[in-house]
Each structure stands twice: as structure tokens, then as C-alpha cells.
Amino acid sequence: MARNAGRDEGGTTREPVVELRDVSKAFGPVQALTDVSLRLVPGQVHCLAGENGAGKSTLIRVLTGALRRDSGAYEIDGEPVTAPTPASVRAAGVQAVYQELSLLPHLSVAENLFMGRLPARSGIITRSRLRGRTREALDEVGLTDLSPDAIVERLPAATRQLVEIAKVLTADSVKAIVFDEPTTALTEAESARLLEHILRLRERGIAMLYVTHRLEEMFEIGDRVTVLRDGGLSESGPISDYDEDRLITAMVGREISSLYPESHRHAGTPVLRVRGLRRSENSPSIDFDVGAGEILGIGGLLGSGRSELLLSIFGADPIAAGELEIEGRPVKPRGPRAMMNAGVGLLTEDRKVLGLLPELSIRENVTIASLRSGSRRGLLPGREQSEEADRLLDSLRLRAGSYDQPVSTLSGGNQQKVLLARWLLTKPKILIFDEPTKGIDVGAKGELYAVIGDLAAKGLGIIVVSSYLPELLGLSDRILVLRDGEVAGELPGTASEEDVLRLASGGRGAEIPAPRQESPPSPNRTGAGLPPASRGAEPETPPARGAGGPSASGGKETGTPPAPGPAEVETPPPRGAGGTSSPGPAETETPPAPDGPGEVNRDG
Template identity: 55%
Template sequence: MATPESSPLVSLRGVGKSYRAVTALAAVDLDIAPGEVHCLAGENGAGKSTLIKVLTGAVARDGGAYRVQGREMRAHVTPAEARAAGIGVVYQELSLMPELTVASNLSMFGMPARAGWVDRRRQRAQAREMLARVGLAELDPRTRVSELTTATRQLVEIARVLGHDARLVVFDEPTTALSAQEADALLARIAALRDEGVSVLYVTHRLEEMFAVGDRVTVLRDGRVVETRPVSDYDEDSLVQSMVGRRIENLYPGERPDPGDVRLELRGLRPAGFPAPVDLTVRRGEVVGLAGLLGSGRTELLRAAFGADPVLGGEILVDGRRVNATSPRAAARAGLGLLPEDRKESGLLLGLSIEKNVAIASLPRTGTFGVLRRRRMREQVTAASAGLRIKLGDWSDPVSSLSGGNQQKTLVARWRATGAKVLLLDEPTKGVDVGSKADIYQVIAELAADGLAIVVVSSYLPELLGLCDRVEVVRQRRLVGSLPAAEATEEAVLRLASPVGPAAAPPAAGAPAAGRPGPAEPSAPSLENR
């Protein structure tokens, strides 16, 4: 790795960017050395995404200097100009065209031609060279991208970036959709890029990945650089404190009162595709985790309980009364709320304001938007968002202007505003920084203390073990075991969740344990298996 004192590959000086009244970047200075992995850390809304967009030409900076190998980049640099300067990016949401072949995707920005036609033989030959660089020499370039795993698609995306002579590759949350093993393989590939002299700007909320692969880290807070230091100068606690500006003593809330009477009951529920009925009870004040590998049926069970997916039989009861959850609207009227895994596709209304996204599920209590009951709606929205620290310019701003973590907090506030009796939370902290996680966990604990029954699906095992009173394990669309918090360990959950694990374990009592673990952000196996 080149030392930070050597001439930087990329240099920003005094770079600023504002959106109306919101300052996304304020006088940011950043140097990325040749052949280093430079991490970018900060809470949601700290300015990381905006900084990436400035570097890659997705947005124009308002002021300041941006240089690549000493050459000044104009303020309104385009993505094509950024690529030509050697800046490549691998986004969390991959940009490959799934119905095209690997070869066609790799040559997207420059098709080899002969006599006015695409030279397919040369295209495939170039593709093989590009794939070999990322360890995919055996992959047939004629394969459609839709046939590839998420991890392989990620490597194809990297191959495309490197194929255009990228000297800096920006990785934006690259391991969100990967299993633990796939993430380790990607980190090894990034380390190999560094050894080849390629610079990497690495953005992630997973602190363990920064410590595994990073050389230096720049911490952003509220659009400003807090500090840039070698990763080795930090431990997890000090890095978190630098990011959020406060010390987080315990990530997970402490003890809660014992649960009360049964609030939610799934009695012989048979979601479509499940081979057997499901029985599950959740008490007032209880937080129950659903653990399982991707495709195990954990998300489908939540969606069926909320009326979003078809049910072939069985009953759903809330406070002992049968719920006719034939649709999400009917389920919401009965006191259920669902925070979906994909907030943009299934949760948020991106064309509406932040305020209306919070209030939309509680309109019968606040009046329609056409009626001038704005004050009551604003009061309800403010109360529902208390403690969540949603970073915004104004409640009237579009929800699309928020960072991913603040969008997630908006959805939590929405269901808090409804006075729901049951909350079904699917990956509630996906793509959320550690400070925002602590805020969301605290609100979940407060809602449970108010008597709500809460079910949480998460691929991050420490989250389930630290937050839940018991963990129900789903395997191949069956509930196969119930572990109270005192008995729930990573090994026990993974043993039940694995297809080669033991047969269905007998249900255990749902009494909460006396305490919960409270690490800052431990490194642990993921339940994702893509």
C-alpha cells in the first residue's frame, strides 16, 4: 500500500453540497492514496452517499476542488467523465441487466465491433479476461446474469468496473445481500485489488469489515469530516463514539417486565407453500425472533399474518378475537402492522412527504389530507418519531430525500403512530448504522413495555439474541424449534436452521431471560444464505 504521505490518487478540498435547506456535505477534505483501502464511516445521513455521488459524477458539487492524479475535475462532472478518469463504483443495488449475458453486461460501456456489428467472439474473449481477474475464469460469458447468485453477480460487477481501467473502486455496502462466507470471499478479493495497486473506497455499516480490510478510515458526521486516522488506531467502541458523537454503553436494551396475556395467536395458519400448519403465540410485551436461512419461509410467514400473502387455512387471533386478515388494510384495522424487508418497494411512498409517510396508516385518526387538520397530524407525527432521531430538513420534504436508515426510522414511526397492538418487523435494521440501530432497539423495547406483541425477522444473529425474549427457528417453511433467551446461542440457532440440523425440537416456554447481551456491534455469523 502507498503511504498517505505520497501523492493522493484522489483529492477533495472544501467540497460542499446542499439540497434546499439541508447541507449534505460541508467543506469536506479527503485524500485517497494509491493502493489503499480507505473506509468511509458515519451514521445514516452523515453524507456518505452524497460523497460517493460527487466522486462518481452522479451529482454536481456546489463548491470545492476535486482532483484525480492532480487533474482538476469540473463541478458538473458526468458519470462517463468519472469512469474515464478511472473512478468506478459497485453499488449495493447492482446495476447489471439480468436478462443479458455476462459478456454483454461486461461490454456495456464499449461493445467491440467489426464492420458495424458487435464482434461476439472478441466480446467473449474480453469477458473471459475480465472474469479471470476476479476469480471467475470458469464462468461461461454466455450465461445470463439472471442465472447467477448474488455473490457471483457482485464479482461480475467488479469485473466490469476493473475492465474500464478503474484506479479507484468505490464499494457501497457491498455485503448486505451476501452470506458470511460470500462476504469473506469479497473482502479477500478487495485485499487482492489493493495488492495490485488499485485504490478502494469502502463504505459499510459493518464495523468488523472495516477492521478486516481497511487501512485508513474517514469519519463523517452531519456532512463534515470528524477525523481521518489509521483503522488500527480504533477499537469498535471508539469508532462508534467517533461516528455518533456519543458513547453507546449497551446496544441492546436491558430487562423488561415479564410478558402478559397472549396478544397474537397463529392457530393452524397455513401460508401458501408451507407443508404444514403453523402455531405461534406472542404475549403482550414480548419480543419474539424468527430465525432461518434465506428462503426458509420467515418473511412469508410475516406477510401471511398481515394479509399480504395468501393463506390456505387456519386462524389469526388478536386479544382472543379472530382477525379476518384478507388484506393488509384489514390486518391494519385489526391492530397489526408490518415493516417490510424492502422499504422502497413495499413500505415507503416515495412521492409523498416524510410527514405523510408517517401519518398514512393512521389517517382515520388524523383526517384525510384534504381536511385542514395539519396541526393534529404534525403533533402525532412528532410524537411517533420521538427518540428515533430522524435526520431531516423539514417534515414536508420528500421521504426520498432521506438516507436509507432514516427512511427505515420513518417506517417504524408510521406503525408507532397507529397505536398498533402487534408489530411484525422484517429486517428492521437492514442498512442501518450502529447509532440508528440503538435508537430503533430502544423504541422496540418501549413499544413492548407498552404492551405490544412484536415479532422480528433478522439475518443478523446477535440482533435476535440481544433483542428477543425467545427465538423461533424456521426451516424449510416449518417451525422447527423454540429457544428462550437463556438457551438461545448462535450455535443452537444455526443447528436448528440448517437443512441438516436436528428434527423439530419441542416448543419451549416463552418466558424472557433475566438479561440480554449488550455488545457494541459483534462480529457473528449471518443467517443469509444467497
């Protein structure tokens, strides 16, 4: 009967390699999964969609053996799986690539790939065999330049993700692979490359379950899609039956007319002026303004120094030189506290590492930044402040049982709302968002966009950094593109994705593919090392210097009116496909040489 069902639903005569039927799972009183069925067929990419909290993670954890299902059937290759454990499921051929990388950062690539089954003779590792087998595995995923002895910690996120996939492929039996948001940490170009690999795996006849928040990825590589909503099966069918709107409707159970807020705002007087900001003595200097009521987007490839720039402005990273003015008053970014008092708030990219206080309650997390201002003689502020915090959380529609529960029990979108409430409570003039919707579901994304739009409408200066181009373009009134730690140019909010990509990659053709492995050696968090590091990568990307030179000198002059911006949008990009679907062509395109310096357009 499983066979018949396979024909009906899958539209293929192939037998499913993995099948879940009517699986349910409850955590205490909360029903996380209700009668969900899923079948993975060899040579198919099956997408799993759903908002955060819809039960995707639970389903994946049931599938990989991390959780025991309460009821329902689980079969691998037609064999019922009764008591799955992660090890037994893996041995049966179901592998998983996780969003949060499972590599051991201090060990080498080779050791990571074969951890647990290192080739050894009487307990002594046979290095040559280890290296040889690692070489094969890395070549398989296209990491031909990567040394097996490279330390994982020093690799950029995209490379690590590929190493992760290589690790999965070294398993003895690979019948099905679960990808849990593998592109979250990657830029567009890197994602595209990863998707290519997934397609190649599909040709090898591997069944794949692909989980992502990026809808267009599903349409790009998916064959079938299963949508979960509130722990139950919402819809399932061939991806060709869907378009973006229908998929979103299936996920959220309602229509979302437009994700992004309307942007007919008028930038007021500058609330933030940055002049000659240098992170270290040799790093390029950066100038820009943010007007009141304006959303400034900052784009750029991973490792272009976006997060580092934000941290510097917020005083969290030391700077070598530069002047900051907030509402016309000069401010020294001596530390987060000084900037906070000056009216700046920063929502960091990595909420877990650089935002939340997991052991503290939701309310305590919200008030932590405002305790000082609300306190009298060192005592905790009274009820007034916590009521204001509650009101903020209510107005942000935080979904929680109680504001006294630990913040770690919330989903990503709700955690982001808690952090937003934290900063709103400080009554900021400038709010900085670093990848505001990373790992957040569509519904919460829409809410966050609306909130960001409203905050700007209320006269706050907003800075948004995002690797997700539709978001960057949809939100921003103006976009600053960074490259190698300096401003490569500025675009109006109406620019296209290609415009941003072209500026971000320096308008040079073959630059993106090769250096993806080496060029951004410290992806994000390593802070101080960034500009010198990208400097070090420059020799292999000589055109960057050519394009970067003029813009750096342009940085010192001010007062170029933003006129050239629109004109440049008009230039029809020669690229056929959009950045999302395939930056591939962009990579091989010959650089439109005059564009580079021509695009440089700075705010006075």
C-alpha cells in the first residue's frame, strides 16, 4: 500500500527511501506535530516549509532520530524503524546537514570529516590515508583548493557549510540528506553555489529534504513541497503547483499582501553622521549619514566588514579614527554604554551569542539596557518600567505564555522582538539592525518589517544590514554597499539586485567564485582582524584595488550629490537572470569597467 501511495502522491513510480506516516509528537501539553506524513523519493528535492514553530524542527528531529515520535510510522527503505537513535538512523543512510554547524572548530578539516572513524592502525592515526580520503571528499563538493589540514575555525562560513556536506557524503550509506536551513549564514552567491551542489546530489539519486526560509530557493531546486502549519500538515504537492503567494498563504494561513512596508518616507535632518571612521590605522575610512526617518541599508558580501562597521559605530569594537555626530552633537564611541546613552541601539546578527541573556526572563531581558536610567539610588526600577516593557511586548505581539518565562524558550522571531523591545525601551534615536530576520519565519518577518517601517516613520534613523537582497532592497530608502571594508558605492532604494551584487563584488567578473574559499578569512565575528585580513586577500583579487582606489579617495571628499544614483539604475544590466536565481552569470561576466568608479556616489 505504501507503493500505491507513492505512485499517487509522488507522481513517480520510485519507492520512497524515507517515509513518515501520521507522525505525532507532543511536548507535555503542547502538541508539536499532529499526523504529519512525509515521503522522500530518490532523486527528488523535497522542500519543507512553514513558519517558525510550525513543527519543522520537530519533524527533522524525529526524522534524524533525535526525538522519539509518539505515534505514527517511520520507514527507511520499507523497513519500519521502531526505536530510532541518531546513530542508527545515520547508519541506515539518512544524513543531516544542520543550520548550526556541527563541526569542531579547533580541529582540522580532515579530522572533522572522519571524526569517530578516523583511519587508524592500532590506535595510531594513519595520516596519509586520512588526507587522501579527505582530498577525495573535498573534491567531490568542489573544494579542490582547500587543504585537509586547514583548521575549521579559520574557514569562512560558506566553506564550512560545504565541508559539512562533504562530511555527510563520507558516510558509508547516503540515501537521504536533510538540509536544515543551510544557506542562512551564506550570501547570495555562496547560496547559489550550494544549491548547485544539491542539484548535483539529486542527479546522483539521493533523496533530499530541504528546509529554508528563503522561498525562492525552494522554487529553484525543489521538486515537491510540504507545508506545515501549527504542527499539522497544511499542504503538500509538486512545487510547480505553487507560486510564492500561494506558498506563503499555505504557511501562514492568511494572505500577506506585501511583506515590505511602503517606502515613501522623507529623510529628515541627519541623526547620525559618520566621518572618516577607520577601524585600524590602515583600514579605509568610511563616511555616511543617516537621516531621521530614513532606512539606510548596508549591503556587501560576507566579510566585507558590514557587521564590524556596525560594532564600531556602536562602540563595541575599538576604532582608530573618526568622528560620530548624533543629532549634531559629537559623540565618542567609547563603548556600548556611551552609545546607548547617546541614543543608539544595536540588534546584533547572532542573537544567541551577542544579544540574549538566556537564563534571564523575557522581562529582564527587555529592561536590562534601561535599568540604569530608570533606577533610583541603584535600586531596580519599579513597576512603571516593567509595565512599559510589557506594553511594548504586547504591541509587538510577542507570543509567550508569560513574560516571566526564560527568554530561551522563545522562537527566533519572538526572541528578536524581545531584543527590539529592549532597545525601544531605551528610547533610541538610531536603531541598527544586523540581519534582522535571520532564521525568522515569514509571518514574523512581515511583522518586523512593518515595525521597522513604522519606527522610521516616527522619525528614527534606521540602519539595516542584510545579506538577503530582496529584504535589503525592499526595506531601504538608500543602500550603502561595502567591499573589503570600504564603501564601494551608494544606491537608491529602487536599485536592482544586480546593481548591489555588482558593486559588492567589485564589478569584476571571475572574482566571486574563486576567492569564496579564501578571500573572507574571518567571516564575521572575529572583529578586529577583518580589514587587514581582507587586505591580505587582495593580491589574488587585483581588480579590487583598481575599483577600490578611486572610491577610497572619493571617500575623503564630500558633497557629491546623489544624482548619479538613479541614472545608474537606468543602465540596463547585461545579466539575464536575477541575482537570486543565478548569480552564476554575474560571476563569469566581464566586468563593466566604467561602472566601478562611476557608481561611487557618496553622501555629503
